[in-house]
Amino acid sequence: MTKPVYGRVALIGLGLIASSMFWAIKRAGLAGEVTGYARSQETRDTARKIGLCDRVCESAAEAAEGADLVVLCVPVGAMGGVAQEISPVLKPGATVSDVGSVKRAVIDAVAPHLPEAVHFVPAHPLAGTEHSGPQSGFAELYDNRWCIVVPADDDTDAEAVARLRSLWEGMGANVDQMDADHHDLVLAVTSHAPHLIAYTMVGVADDLRRVTDSEVIKYSAAGFRDFTRIAASDPTMWRDVFLNNKEATLEILGRFTEELFALQRAIRTGDGDHLFDYFTHTRAIRRGIIEAGQDTDAPDFGRGAKKP
Numbered sequence: 001m002t003k004p005v006y007g008r009v010a011l012i013g014l015g016l017i018a019s020s021m022f023w024a025i026k027r028a029g030l031a032g033e034v035t036g037y038a039r040s041q042e043t044r045d046t047a048r049k050i051g052l053c054d055r056v057c058e059s060a061a062e063a064a065e066g067a068d069l070v071v072l073c074v075p076v077g078a079m080g081g082v083a084q085e086i087s088p089v090l091k092p093g094a095t096v097s098d099v100g101s102v103k104r105a106v107i108d109a110v111a112p113h114l115p116e117a118v119h120f121v122p123a124h125p126l127a128g129t130e131h132s133g134p135q136s137g138f139a140e141l142y143d144n145r146w147c148i149v150v151p152a153d154d155d156t157d158a159e160a161v162a163r164l165r166s167l168w169e170g171m172g173a174n175v176d177q178m179d180a181d182h183h184d185l186v187l188a189v190t191s192h193a194p195h196l197i198a199y200t201m202v203g204v205a206d207d208l209r210r211v212t213d214s215e216v217i218k219y220s221a222a223g224f225r226d227f228t229r230i231a232a233s234d235p236t237m238w239r240d241v242f243l244n245n246k247e248a249t250l251e252i253l254g255r256f257t258e259e260l261f262a263l264q265r266a267i268r269t270g271d272g273d274h275l276f277d278y279f280t281h282t283r284a285i286r287r288g289i290i291e292a293g294q295d296t297d298a299p300d301f302g303r304g305a306k307k308p
């Protein structure tokens with residue numbers, strides 16, 4: 001058992017991310033007490049039944065009152081409203097954080113509601129599954145995954161940032177720091193645009209009358225199976241991600257469309273060299289990631305590509 005990083009932690013919104021945080025906090029003894037609140041009675045009842053949180057409260061304010069750390073674990077579009085609700089009860093010197101997949105819009109929505117005497121240290125764990133709700137969490141979710149800490153401004157209290165970093169490290173994550181705009185651009189490339197593409201691809205397959213449900217499952221190779229897994233992710237969460245990271249996502253989708261058109265033209269005109277060179281380039285990117293030790297599930301690439 002590690003020494004607790006915080007006396008009391010409050011988790012607002014008891015879904016996949018908060019429930020995984022709770023189990024990871026308990027696993028390592030990172031907090032004296034964890035309180036929790038979720039909007040629906042059903043979620044609160046489930047949380048009580050499965051022992052999620054030391055105390056499940058009837059309002060966000062009740063959960064946040066007296067807490068040393070309050071983590072907003074609700075969809076991005078709900079963060080501002082929750083911040084407004086808890087602001088009158090926040091303890092001076094407490095830290096407010098969040099786990100939202102978008103950072104600039106969350107900072108803009110939350111910061112105006114927080115009292116001066118409270119530190120605001122947003123964060124984003126780069127770990128998840130397609131499941132949601134209080135029963136979907138597990139203690140190992142953050143093991144060896146990145147958590148990006150995004151201090152709201154340059155004056156953020158260094159001690160408050162260091163403490164939040166310790167919490168995430170205690171939950172198993174590797175921690176990095178970034179500014180909000182850079183975070184949103186990086187995530188548009190690595191997470192947001194890929195999710196939109198997966199949603200679209202699964203929608204396209206469903207539109208093809210010839211492809212019945214059973215054929216989609218029966219003949220899906222690994223790539224399409226991964227698309228269907230990703231496209232099963234929570235609709236509220238992803239609606240809010242796209243509405244709140246509009247600029248960066250549209251920028252990346254614009255570039256994606258240009259590249260797609262170029263590949264489409266190469267296929268139509270039979271330009272094999274273009275296709276081969278493009279795929280050789282993307283394969284090198286993948287190999288670079290593996291050589292840098294950033295993908296532990298990497299397959300062994302023994303064979304080199306030969307141009308026919």
Ligand SMILES: NC(=O)c1ccc[n+]([C@@H]2O[C@H](COP(=O)([O-])OP(=O)(O)OC[C@H]3O[C@@H](n4cnc5c(N)ncnc54)[C@H](O)[C@@H]3O)[C@@H](O)[C@H]2O)c1
Pocket residue numbers: 012013014015016017018037038039040043073074075076078081082099100101102124125126127128129131132133134234237241
């Ligand atoms: N799922 C992922 O892969 C993932 C990964 C990293 C970060 N995130 C971010 O974490 C946050 C939570 O995502 P999740 O996957 O845990 O979602 P989830 O759907 O599992 O849980 C969200 C919870 O918030 C509650 N909620 C919604 N609006 C609320 C409100 N106004 N007040 C109080 N509770 C409210 C819901 O009832 C639910 O219990 C989101 O901001 C998301 O962007 C998600």
Ligand SMILES: O=C(O)C(=O)C[C@]1(C(=O)O)C=C[C@@H](O)C=C1
Pocket residue numbers: 100101125126127128129130190191192230
């Ligand atoms: O593994 C998954 O299911 C995820 O989609 C997790 C994932 C991602 O894109 O990597 C999704 C959204 C988050 O904000 C962070 C992580």
